[in-house]
Amino acid sequence: MATSSVDRIPASHGRSHGDRGEQHEVMMMLAGKWVAGTLTVLARLGVADLLARGPRAVPDLAAATGSHAPTLYRFLRAAASVGVFAEREDGRFELTPKAEYLCSDVPGTLRYLAYFYGEPTVWNCFGYAADTVRTGEPNGRRLRNGKNFFEYLEQDAPEFASAFHKAMSELNDERAPRIADSFDFGRFPRIADIGGGQGRLLAAILRRYPDSRGVLFDIATAIATAPPVLEAQGVADRVELVAGSFFDGVPSGVDAYVLKAVMHDWADDLCVGVLKRIREAIGPDPDARVLIIDGVLPTGNDPHYSKLMDIAMAVTNGGRERTAHEWSTLLAEAGFETVAIHPTVEPHGIVEGRPLPRR
Incomplete structure (x- = not known):
């Protein structure tokens, strides 16, 4: 009698076929993109803000967000299955503690981060991740018509x-006030925040x-x-505003150069170039000091957010x-x-570097 292909599958490393707990865990990991995709859509629609004053029915939420009610229900049901939102017995949805972080105005909100993670070129980079593994090159530029991440955002995706x-x-x-409290920035009379955006960290330090x-x-x-x-x-x-690109040069006459979440955006050669510009300015x-506030990857197999962020950095920019x-x-x-x-x-450390004597 012929043997089916199913009959020929060997037992996995001695486990019984009934032991599926780890298989289920891996399946849920593989479905992570489905969870993330669901949350990015609901964040973009602002559903959590609509629920901030209490439970609401799906047709009501759909009308407020310009959505297709039956499909919106499916998205909310999926989010509720991982603890983000909850469906009541009467069919209305409400916030959960996790869902509150998708509200726009709560401390530590993740709404805009979730919204941004759904940006098409950010999302689609992972579809070409195998190419990055083969070549070591990110996929972002080809998805963004040759532009790097920041050029694309400013020029094409307002x-x-x-x-x-x-x-x-x-x-x-x-996070800025806690970072300011965690290190003695006060020993530096003049501090430059390089790539500091609106200056929220610098403001916290100066306060x-x-x-x-x-x-x-x-x-x-x-x-x-x-x-x-x-x-x-x-x-x-107490703040001087200076516009420029850190790839070209940085202000001189500064006692400490702070770079928060800047270096991880760039490859090693570009980072070395920026640091050399700082060394010249010093x-x-x-x-004088350079203070890099960024992820510091731990060794070993323990989970760490930066280990996954590292993959995002590899495939995007x-x-x-x-x-x-x-x-x-x-x-x-x-x-x-x-x-x-x-x-x-967490997940950052402050890497303190001092200038070596010039040769």
Whole structure:
């Protein structure tokens, strides 16, 4: 009698066919894109904001969001299955503690980050991830007509650029004061925030250390909206705004150069170039510092957010997350030695580098 293909499948490493717990876990991991895709849509529609005042029926939510009610129900049901929103017995949906982070105005909101993660070129980069593994090259440029991530956002995707900037601002509002408290920035009279956007981290540092002054350095479109933020924080009179590209050069006469979540966007050679520009600006001052606030990948098999972010960096813009050794190597190539890596708000560390004497 012929044997079917199913009969020929061997038992897996001695496990019984009835032991499917780990298989289910892997299936849920593979379905992660379905979960993320569902949440990005609901974040874009602003459903959590609509539920902030209490439960609402799906037809009501559909009318408010311009959605197809039966399909919106399916998205909400899927989100509720992972604890984001909950369906009541009467068919209305309500917020859960997890869903509250998709509201626009809560501390630590993730609404705009979720919205941004659904941006088509960000999302579609993962469809070509096998190409990145084969070649080491990101897919973002071919999806963005040859432009890097930031060029594309500013020139071609204003809606998602707005979501991205809001996401970064919200995260900085929540994390910046804690970062400012985790390190003695006050020993530096003049601090430059390189690639600092609206200056939320710099403002938090200056509020914590009233004797220091700051320089906010970024491209013109990034710092254009900084003045009201600095005014609201009461530090505008202590901040100099300077527009430019850190690939070309950075301001001189500064005691500490802070780069928060900047270096991970770029490949090693570009990062070394930026650090060399900083080393040139420092000159002979042995007490100046470069302070890289970024992910520090742990070794071993333990889970860590930055290990997954590293894949996102690889497929989108060619950047990467780095281990302590890799950060030290970058600094050494640019003329710095690593003093220490200080703990701060997860998933970041503060990599402190001091200039080596010129040869």
